Amino acid sequence: MSESRELLALRSVSKSYGQVPVLHGVDLSIRDGEFLAVLGPSGSGKTTVLRLIGGLESVSSGAIYLDGRDISAVPINRRPFNTVFQDYALFPHMSVAANVGYGLSVRGRPKAEIGKKVAEALDLVQLGAFANRQPAQLSGGQRQRVALARALICEPRLVLLDEPLAALDLMLRRQMQEFLKSIQREIRTTFLFVTHDQEEAIALGDRICVMEGGYIRQIGTPHTLYYRPNCPFVARFFGDNNLVPGTLGAVDGDLRAIDTALGRLVCSTGGDTALMQAPEGTAAFAAFRPEALRPAVEDDVNRFSGTLSEISFHGAATIAHVATTPGDVRLRLRLASQVEGIALGEGETLALGFSPAQSHLVLA
Amino acid sequence: MTASLRPASLFLALVTALVGIVLYCPLLVPILSSFFTVTHGQADWSSPTFAAYVALAQNDDILSALRATMIVGFSTVVLSVSIGTLLALYHNGRGAGAALLQFLVFLPFLMPPIITGLALLIFFREVEFPRSLVTVVIGHTVFVLAIVYRTVLTRLRSLSKTLVEASLDLGASRWQTFWRVILPNIAGAMAGGAVLAFALSFDETMITILVTGTTSTLPVRLWAMMRLGFSPDINALVALVLMFTILLCILAARLLMPAKDRAAH
Numbered sequence: 078m079s080e081s082r083e084l085l086a087l088r089s090v091s092k093s094y095g096q097v098p099v100l101h102g103v104d105l106s107i108r109d110g111e112f113l114a115v116l117g118p119s120g121s122g123k124t125t126v127l128r129l130i131g132g133l134e135s136v137s138s139g140a141i142y143l144d145g146r147d148i149s150a151v152p153i154n155r156r157p158f159n160t161v162f163q164d165y166a167l168f169p170h171m172s173v174a175a176n177v178g179y180g181l182s183v184r185g186r187p188k189a190e191i192g193k194k195v196a197e198a199l200d201l202v203q204l205g206a207f208a209n210r211q212p213a214q215l216s217g218g219q220r221q222r223v224a225l226a227r228a229l230i231c232e233p234r235l236v237l238l239d240e241p242l243a244a245l246d247l248m249l250r251r252q253m254q255e256f257l258k259s260i261q262r263e264i265r266t267t268f269l270f271v272t273h274d275q276e277e278a279i280a281l282g283d284r285i286c287v288m289e290g291g292y293i294r295q296i297g298t299p300h301t302l303y304y305r306p307n308c309p310f311v312a313r314f315f316g317d318n319n320l321v322p323g324t325l326g327a328v329d330g331d332l333r334a335i336d337t338a339l340g341r342l343v344c345s346t347g348g349d350t351a352l353m354q355a356p357e358g359t360a361a362f363a364a365f366r367p368e369a370l371r372p373a374v375e376d377d378v379n380r381f382s383g384t385l386s387e388i389s390f391h392g393a394a395t396i397a398h399v400a401t402t403p404g405d406v407r408l409r410l411r412l413a414s415q416v417e418g419i420a421l422g423e424g425e426t427l428a429l430g431f432s433p434a435q436s437h438l439v440l441a
Numbered sequence: 442m443t444a445s446l447r448p449a450s451l452f453l454a455l456v457t458a459l460v461g462i463v464l465y466c467p468l469l470v471p472i473l474s475s476f477f478t479v480t481h482g483q484a485d486w487s488s489p490t491f492a493a494y495v496a497l498a499q500n501d502d503i504l505s506a507l508r509a510t511m512i513v514g515f516s517t518v519v520l521s522v523s524i525g526t527l528l529a530l531y532h533n534g535r536g537a538g539a540a541l542l543q544f545l546v547f548l549p550f551l552m553p554p555i556i557t558g559l560a561l562l563i564f565f566r567e568v569e570f571p572r573s574l575v576t577v578v579i580g581h582t583v584f585v586l587a588i589v590y591r592t593v594l595t596r597l598r599s600l601s602k603t604l605v606e607a608s609l610d611l612g613a614s615r616w617q618t619f620w621r622v623i624l625p626n627i628a629g630a631m632a633g634g635a636v637l638a639f640a641l642s643f644d645e646t647m648i649t650i651l652v653t654g655t656t657s658t659l660p661v662r663l664w665a666m667m668r669l670g671f672s673p674d675i676n677a678l679v680a681l682v683l684m685f686t687i688l689l690c691i692l693a694a695r696l697l698m699p700a701k702d703r704a705a706h
Contacts, residue, residue, distance in 0.1 A: 133606055153609045160610045166603035170625045180611035183621070231612060 083145075084109040084267050085130065085235060090139035092125050099125050101291045102139065107235070112261050112268045114282030116275060118314070121288040123271045124239060130269065131237050132156045143234070159228035160237040163244070165220045167212040173199070173223050174208040180231040198226040201260065218249045225257075229264065236261075238270045242277065254280050275315055279303075287311050305347050305437060309362055312439050318364040319408045322441065325352075325359045332433050335363050338404030342379045344436040352438050360441040367396065367411035369435035377430030383408065384426045390414065397421060399429065468683060475676035493673035497681075500674065506662035510643060513574055513658060517581040517642040518635045524582070525589030526631055530623075532590075533597040543590075550587035557584060558651035565652060573654040580648040585641045589634035592697065596630035597623075633696035640689040644682070 085107040092100040100122045107113055117123040128134040130141060132153030140149045148156060159180070167176050175182075178195045199205045202222035212220060221241055228236055238257075242250045258281055261268045272278050278285045279299040286296045287310070295302060295311045306312035309320055326334030326341065333346050333353070342363045346352040355361070373380050383399035392414070399408040410429070412421070476489045497503055528546060532539045549557045561580050565572060604626075608618040646660040657665065659682070666675050 131610060133610070153606075154612050154614060158610075160607070162603045162607060164601055164603055166601060166607035168604060168607075168622055179608070179613070179621075183608075183611065183613040183617050227611065 081108045081110055083107070084143070086142040086145075087126070087130070088140050088142065090126075090129060090141065091137050092122075092129060092134065093137045099291050100129075100137075103291075103293050105286060105293060105296070107267060107269060108284075110265055110267055111283045112258070112270065112281055114278035114285045115269065115271045115288060116273070116278040116282075116285050116315075117288035118273055120290070122291040123273075123288045125291075126288070127160070127237050127239055127269065127271050130235070131158055131160050133160075157231075157234045158237055159231055159233040160239060161221075161224045161228050161241045163239045163241060165212075165224040165241075167220055167223055167227075169212055171212075172208065173204065173210050173212065173215070176212065176223055177227045177230055179227060184231075194230055198230045201229070201264075202226045217245050218253060221245065221253060222256075225260070229260075229266070233266065235267045235269060238268060240271055240273070242272075243274075250277070257281060285315075287315060289314070305349070306364065306439060307349075309364075309439055309441065312362070312364045316364075316366055317409070318366055319370065320362040320364050320439070321406055321408075322360070322362055325355055325357055325361050325438070327357065328353055333438060335361055335438060337363055338406050339363075339379075339381045339401055340403060342436075343433045344379075344438045345433050346438055352440065355440065362439045362441060363436060364439050365431045365436035367409040368394075369431045370399070370408060370410045370429055371412065371431065373428035373430035378433065379436070380428065380430045382426055383410070383429045384424065385410070385421060386423055388421050388423055395421060401429075402426075468679070471671060471676040472680040472683065475673060475680045478673065493677040494681075497674050497677050502657075503659075503662060503674070503678065506657045506659045509574060509656045510659040513577050513581060513649075514639045514642045516574075516578040517585060518639050520578065520582040521585050521589045521638045522631055522635050525586050525634060526593050526627070528586075529590050529593040529597055532594055546590050547587045549583045550585075554584065554645070554647035555651070558648040561648065562651045571654065572652055574656055576652040576654070577649050577656075577658065580652045581642045581645055584645065584648055585638040588637050588641065589631070592630045592634035592637070593627055596627050600626055629696050633693050636689050636693040636696060640686060640693070643689070644686065 083106050087103055087105040089102040089104060090100060091098065091102050103122070103126065105126070115123045115126055125134065129136055132151065136149050140147045142148065143157075168179065171179070174195050177198050178191045181191045181194060195208070196205065199208055202225055204219060204222055204226065207215065207219065207223075212223065215223065224241070242253050245253060254277060257268070257270075270278075270281055272281075282299060284296060284298055285302055287294045287302065289310045295307045297305075302311060302315050306315055306318070312318040312320060321335075321337045321339055321342070323335040323337030323342070326336055328346075329343070331346055331348055332343050335342050335344055344363045344365075352361075381401050381403065383401045385397045385399060388395060388397040394411050395414045397410045397412075399410050400406070401408060475493050476491070478485050478488070478490060478492065525546075528542060532542060536542075558580065561576070561583070562572075564570075565576050570576065600623075604622055605618055608622045609615070613621065644660050645658075646664055649658050649661055650664075653661065659678075663675065663678055663682070666672070666678075
């Protein structure tokens with residue numbers, strides 16, 4: 078996947094609505110054939126990115142390139158991309174077949190060809206028997222699949238999906254995630270998928286682009302983002318990390334010390350040169366996941382005591398809030414519910430620790 | 442079922458009944474008496490007859506008034522539906538000055554008709570535009586434009602904005618999008634607006650009296666006849682106008698009902 082060529086690129090793309098900037102000089106490269114998830118909270122600019130690529134909005138500055146050619150000025154109806162809208166946007170006065178065939182019909186393709194391709198597209202989304210229904214007669218999941226078939230029939234270079242699963246219930250959403258992924262593999266078309274749900278982004282994306290406040294914070298595989306977040310926002314939004322602020326200390330191989338309210342901690346830099354080369358005293362965060370935090374063992378370098386509160390049982394795991402001594406830092410702790418010899422109780426104080434390998438540093 | 446027994450529902454039913462009795466029951470008198478001969482103010486209840494209707498059909502004044510009403514009605518519909526739809530499309534596309542536009546469109550509808558009529562009359566006189574059915578059509582169009590505009594705009598607003606985006610996204614031109622996506626979805630509202638516009642034009646009297654030339658429309662004719670008292674042919678005319686108006690209202694209500702509800706019925 079990493080060797081595949083670039084299909085689409087955004088170069089310093091900015092967008093403002095009147096005086097309100099929503100996107101600040103974004104650079105993004107989309108590879109041919111990949112499933113790219115754009116993840117961010119509402120107001121992060123992720124939908125704007127999709128609308129700019131689709132041609133529903135025009136860029137305020139910067140440019141969008143397709144196969145290296147600037148397409149910023151190409152109008153929406155001449156861009157070889159198709160969109161699956163959040164509300165599906167099926168034409169209510171047309172049958173399912175007419176909806177799916179619309180893209181070919183407006184291009185003046187012959188009826189026989191349209192009929193054949195509509196049947197193929199409906200078979201692909203497993204709705205072959207529904208061709209003559211009206212959109213109002215379909216369930217949410219079925220409408221979603223019609224919208225997908227309608228977008229795919231024009232054989233777009235890139236399919237844009239604007240939170241298409243947001244309106245579905247959890248069970249259906251899981252099914253549709255698998256379905257989308259399998260269709261994308263089958264037709265080998267590039268998908269750009271916008272979502273605010275990190276689990277969905279992990280389930281679908283070959284790569285994930287995390288956005289916040291009109292900036293792209295990090296782009297990488299789900300694995301990279303999960304284990305090597307590059308900023309406090311990604312660490313918090315993507316992995317639910319505990320973040321303890323501090324200042325960087327001495328480097329020791331792949332590890333580096335950080336002075337925090339919990340005392341001196343030792344965390345992994347993951348070999349990141351920016352982290353290794355940052356001068357001592359630089360502001361940073363020690364980041365570790367709730368499941369990395371555990372009762373202390375004999376040779377823990379990262380060791381402190383914590384008082385438990387708000388213990389909640391989540392089946393396989395139990396989650397608790399921890400107030401540390403020293404520092405009174407608030408952390409989250411996630412333990413397997415059944416651990417030999419440990420009974421968690423509110424107000425209980427115990428020695429806690431985490432291994433440097435299961436932590437990392439993030440520059441502030 | 443239990444809902445209909447609640448006090449609020451009972452009260453509502455009572456008010457409805459009262460409105461019916463006070464407003465519309467009196468109309469039964471001319472309708473009933475249109476089927477009987479009246480001599481010296483006394484109806485002869487023994488022999489029902491269609492004589493009044495036959496007389497009406499042979500009354501050239503009435504027939505020419507009816508023809509004028511139809512011409513004015515249809516012309517008004519064509520003009521108000523085209524202009525009203527265009528304005529609604531412009532407004533919905535968030536064209537500049539939408540609020541001002543809405544105000545201007547609604548002004549003649551909310552103003553007393555006599556003001557609108559007088560204003561038009563003075564205008565036509567000042568620009569030396571001869572008064573005729575053309576001026577009546579202009580007057581009616583100005584008056585009913587708001588209805589068509591509002592009906593179409595409401596339907597446009599209820600359409601998801603993404604429908605237009607989806608159409609363009611799938612490669613359609615703006616023109617194709619209008620014909621294939623927007624128009625089919627607002628056609629019902631346009632037809633409903635047209636029927637309402639026709640109904641309003643059909644019984645518009647005040648503006649018509651002020652701006653018409655020598656030709657009378659049906660309500661103007663009716664009004665002139667009523668000054669001499671209620672004759673059987675007036676009764677017959679009232680009955681026919683009432684029936685026609687009720688039909689138009691039913692038609693408009695059906696057309697304006699959202700497609701979703703219609704499918705469910």
